[in-house]
Amino acid sequence: MQDEAMSIFEKSPALRWAVPAVTAVALVGGGSAVGALQASAGSGLPERSAAQLLVDVQKARLDGLSGTVVQKSDLGLPSLPGSGGSGGMASSDLTSLISGTHTMRVWFAGPDKARMALLGTLGESDVIRNGKDVWVWSSQDKTARHYVAPTSATLTGAAAKHSAAKQSATRPAAGMPGAADLPTSPQAAAEKALGAISASTVVTTSGTATVAGRSAYELVLTPKETTSLVAQVRVAIDGAEHVPLRVQVFAKKVSDPVFEVGFSAVDFARPDAAQFAFKAPPGTTVTEAKVTDARVSGAGDVATGKSRAVAPQPSSADMPKVVGEGWGAVMVVKMPAANAKTGASGSTGGAADKNLEQLTKIAALLPKVSGSWGSGHLMAGTAFSALLTDDGRLVVGAVTPEGLYAALAAR
Amino acid sequence: MSAADVSIAPAERPLRHISARFLRSELRLIFGRRRNQAGMGILAVVPIIIAIAVKVSTPRPGRGPDFLSSITSNGLFVALAALSIELGLFLPLAVGTIAGDSVAGEANIGTLRYLLTVPVHRTRLLAVKLAAITIFSLVATVWVSLVGAVVGVALFGGGEMTLLSGTQIGMGSAVLRLAMATLYLGLCFASLGAIGLFISTLTEQPIGATIAVVIINVLSFILDSIPQLSWLHEWLPTHWWMSFGDVLRDPVAWGDLTRGLLTAAGYMLVFWLAAWARFSDKDVTG
Numbered sequence: 001m002q003d004e005a006m007s008i009f010e011k012s013p014a015l016r017w018a019v020p021a022v023t024a025v026a027l028v029g030g031g032s033a034v035g036a037l038q039a040s041a042g043s044g045l046p047e048r049s050a051a052q053l054l055v056d057v058q059k060a061r062l063d064g065l066s067g068t069v070v071q072k073s074d075l076g077l078p079s080l081p082g083s084g085g086s087g088g089m090a091s092s093d094l095t096s097l098i099s100g101t102h103t104m105r106v107w108f109a110g111p112d113k114a115r116m117a118l119l120g121t122l123g124e125s126d127v128i129r130n131g132k133d134v135w136v137w138s139s140q141d142k143t144a145r146h147y148v149a150p151t152s153a154t155l156t157g158a159a160a161k162h163s164a165a166k167q168s169a170t171r172p173a174a175g176m177p178g179a180a181d182l183p184t185s186p187q188a189a190a191e192k193a194l195g196a197i198s199a200s201t202v203v204t205t206s207g208t209a210t211v212a213g214r215s216a217y218e219l220v221l222t223p224k225e226t227t228s229l230v231a232q233v234r235v236a237i238d239g240a241e242h243v244p245l246r247v248q249v250f251a252k253k254v255s256d257p258v259f260e261v262g263f264s265a266v267d268f269a270r271p272d273a274a275q276f277a278f279k280a281p282p283g284t285t286v287t288e289a290k291v292t293d294a295r296v297s298g299a300g301d302v303a304t305g306k307s308r309a310v311a312p313q314p315s316s317a318d319m320p321k322v323v324g325e326g327w328g329a330v331m332v333v334k335m336p337a338a339n340a341k342t343g344a345s346g347s348t349g350g351a352a353d354k355n356l357e358q359l360t361k362i363a364a365l366l367p368k369v370s371g372s373w374g375s376g377h378l379m380a381g382t383a384f385s386a387l388l389t390d391d392g393r394l395v396v397g398a399v400t401p402e403g404l405y406a407a408l409a410a411r
Numbered sequence: 412m413s414a415a416d417v418s419i420a421p422a423e424r425p426l427r428h429i430s431a432r433f434l435r436s437e438l439r440l441i442f443g444r445r446r447n448q449a450g451m452g453i454l455a456v457v458p459i460i461i462a463i464a465v466k467v468s469t470p471r472p473g474r475g476p477d478f479l480s481s482i483t484s485n486g487l488f489v490a491l492a493a494l495s496i497e498l499g500l501f502l503p504l505a506v507g508t509i510a511g512d513s514v515a516g517e518a519n520i521g522t523l524r525y526l527l528t529v530p531v532h533r534t535r536l537l538a539v540k541l542a543a544i545t546i547f548s549l550v551a552t553v554w555v556s557l558v559g560a561v562v563g564v565a566l567f568g569g570g571e572m573t574l575l576s577g578t579q580i581g582m583g584s585a586v587l588r589l590a591m592a593t594l595y596l597g598l599c600f601a602s603l604g605a606i607g608l609f610i611s612t613l614t615e616q617p618i619g620a621t622i623a624v625v626i627i628n629v630l631s632f633i634l635d636s637i638p639q640l641s642w643l644h645e646w647l648p649t650h651w652w653m654s655f656g657d658v659l660r661d662p663v664a665w666g667d668l669t670r671g672l673l674t675a676a677g678y679m680l681v682f683w684l685a686a687w688a689r690f691s692d693k694d695v696t697g
Contacts, residue, residue: 013692020684027677028646068666100638105664117576119664122478122495122656124575137577142480144577265666281573283484 045215045239050203053219053237060242064109064270067212071102071261074254075383103264107271115276130276137278144280145287200224200326211236211245212263223327227403229253229383230327241268251382258383323407330397330407335388363388369401373408430535437543441509442550450505451554457501458493458559462486466566482563485572487585489563490556491659494596497555498652503628504621506548506600510607511620513540514690518615533691537608541683544604552597556589578661588663592655595668599652602675602682603628606648609686612693645670648678 009016048056107115112132118125126137134147202222209218216236223230229251236246246262280286320333335356366377369387376389378401387395387404395404441447465482478492494502514537517523526536572585580588607624614620631649634640644650651671657664 009691016688016691017685020681020688023684024677024681027681031673068664101641103667105660117660119657119660121653122575124577124660126576139575139577278577279579281484281571281577281579283573284577 045208045217048205048217050205050219053205053217053242054203056242057237057244062108062241062243063268064107065243065266065268066107066271066275067105067263067266069104069106069261070264071104072257073100073259074256075258075381107275109270109273109276113273113276126278128276128278130278133278135278135280137280137284141285142283143285143287144278145289146280147289200328206234208239209236209246211238212266214245214266215239216245225327225399227399227406228327229381229385229398229400236262243268249383253382323410324397324403328397328399328403330395330399330404332407333394333396335392335394359388371405371409373405378404430539433536434539434542437539438546441543441547447509450508451551454497454501454505454551454555455558457497458489458555459562461492461496462489462559462562462566465489481573483567485585486563486565486567486569487560487572487589489567490559490589491592491656493555493559494552494592494655495653498596498600498655499632500625500628502551502555502596502600503603503649504625505551506544506604507607507621507624507628509547510544510604511611511622511624512617513544513608514611514686515614515620516611516617519617534687537612537683537686537690541605541608541679541686544608545598545601545679548601548604549594549597552593552600556593560586560589574661575656575659576661580661588658591658591663595655595658595671596652599649599655599671599675602678603648605679605682605686609682609689612686612690646674648674650674 103119105117105119113130115126115128117127120140123138123140125139126135128135128137129149132149134149136145136147137143200223202224204220204222206218206220209216216238219235219237221233221235230249231252232248232250234246234248234250235244236248237243238245245266246260248257248262249259251258320331323330323332363377363379366379366388369376369378374389374391376387376393379386380401384396384398385401385404387401387408389395389408393408395408397403397407399407461479462482465479478488478495481488482492514523517526527533569582569585571579571581572588573579603624606627607620610623611617611620628649631647635644635647635650651667651674654667654671657666657668
């Protein structure tokens with residue numbers, strides 16, 4: 001046998017090169033095909049209507065789970081310094097979630113026992129909720145922040161049910177309120193999407209999908225609003241556990257999802273309690289912080305999480321306002337007065353001023369637009385548009401620029 | 412070669428014996444060479460410099476690169492910091508030197524011809540060469556780890572180690588995790604060595620083959636840092652190297668480590684076969 005094969009190669013030596021070539025193709029192809037095969041495999045799930053699925057999700061009793069969540073976003077943003085997650089190096093900084101691909105490990109064993117670990121290259125940030133204690137740990141700067149959650153109800157009410165701890169602490173920096181709403185777990189994302197269902201949305205099902213090797217139903221939400229940049233939101237719901245496994249947001253402009261968060265591996269066994277125990281290791285800077293109810297439920301989207309440390313709490317007059325509803329909703333934020341004289345703020349400014357300064361600088365590079373509402377600089381991403389007006393208002397929404405202008409005109 | 416092959420094919424046992432002896436002499440050559448010993452010395456300098464630099468500098472708070480800031484808490488981090496620094500160039504260069512030299516070096520000084528007159532099948536010769544490269548890769552990585560661990564523990568002490576997840580583990584498990592990271596990286600570098608073995612069959616200039624390996628290594632890192640090429644990243648030979656840090660999570664995150672090992676195995680197989688395709692009918696002169 002061997003000699004026979006050898007003699008074939010002997011006769012036509014060029015044929016030998018086919019061996020490594022075929023092997024390489026088989027390995028690459030095989031690696032890619034495993035995913036494709038899983039996706040096309042017959043799920044064997046009985047048919048279910050959109051309404052039934054929604055009920056299933058509401059009724060789902062999640063005892064516990066652990067798994068790996070991969071979040072990808074390609075919001076068509078210009079790459080900002082420090083926004084991280086680009087290239088081979090993954091940042092474990094919680095503020096870096098705004099762009100790129102991120103891998104998180106999650107453990108969940110009831111509303112008051114949850115842990116999320118954001119994996120960076122040689123770094124890790126953890127948000128751990130264990131009863132009343134919420135810890136935010138960063139391996140990179142060796143800090144641990146400790147929060148005492150007021151009551152379980154306040155926290156869970158404010159953010160998504162299953163992932164309160166994760167949510168409140170993983171919102172990216174202020175200044176990008178539209179993007180700050182990015183949910184970080186499938187549960188949170190699905191509930192957010194489902195909450196937006198009203199007369200504004202066409203809800204359909206599109207058969208089944210395979211997520212993390214599990215058969216899942218797919219719920220498709222299509223916005224009716226014409227100014228919306230979102231073409232579709234697809235939510236994959238586990239066929240057995242009725243837990244959302246993946247959320248994908250498709251924009252009208254591009255064919256790949258602009259935002260995707262989903263499990264790449266999931267296990268519905270209740271994780272060990274030891275997973276949620278956190279004790280600040282020696283050499284760690286521990287900060288005690290207090291979560292007030294107002295911050296959790298009221299100030300909400302803009303100033304939660306990491307941004308709390310850098311951005312001052314806006315006064316109530318400067319609170320963000322939401323114009324419009326459903327998919328066409330636009331958030332209008334009055335920038336703090338410091339913004340008016342940026343560039344002059346110099347060294348006296350704190351971190352917040354620096355952020356503002358940076359934002360204004362970036363905005364100056366963006367195309368200038370004007371209309372009956374005034375003038376400003378526009379950033380038109382694939383999934384949302386942002387407009388910084390010259391009179392210091394920041395308008396953000398998952399709508400076309402026209403949608404933003406309309407919102408400004410309506411005020 | 413067919414006539415010679417057919418006549419010795421039934422004699423499996425002596426062949427195996429020859430292969431083992433060949434591997435031993437190959438390793439003796441690699442580790443016996445002065446230049447390779449000097450290279451090992453340079454590899455050991457990095458952890459020593461790291462340890463001394465951290466020891467004499469005043470501790471400053473804030474974030475340090477990679478594992479440097481953790482060294483004062485546990486000396487084993489010297490080994491990890493040294494690995495993370497040397498994986499960019501030094502260790503790949505060391506493996507590239509050995510791999511580039513493996514066939515081209517012998518062709519260059521004319522010993523390859525004599526080697527092939529001994530009844531060693533060319534396929535077997537390549538297998539022994541790859542085994543030697545893999546062993547060198549593992550030894551070099553273990554060497555860096557070992558020097559780092561010894562110097563680190565001597566200067567900063569051992570004790571409990573704080574993992575990336577903030578959990579603390581005992582010294583025994585810490586050593587085990589360091590061993591896992593070292594083994595993982597050693598196998599990763601060996602996959603680069605397989606690429607080097609292939610290049611080494613293309614030329615008779617060992618230095619050219621070594622430079623080519625380093626270029627491939629650096630190019631892979633560069634491509635890995637271009638976000639627009641993200642579809643390519645997971646296939647790059649160096650992409651999963653930094654995942655060695657995953658052994659320091661609680662619990663260990665096996666996903667990327669497994670991908671890394673599979674990628675390394677894939678590169679080894681494909682480039683070993685390519686080396687075989689090239690070498691089997693190569694005219695050996697010199």
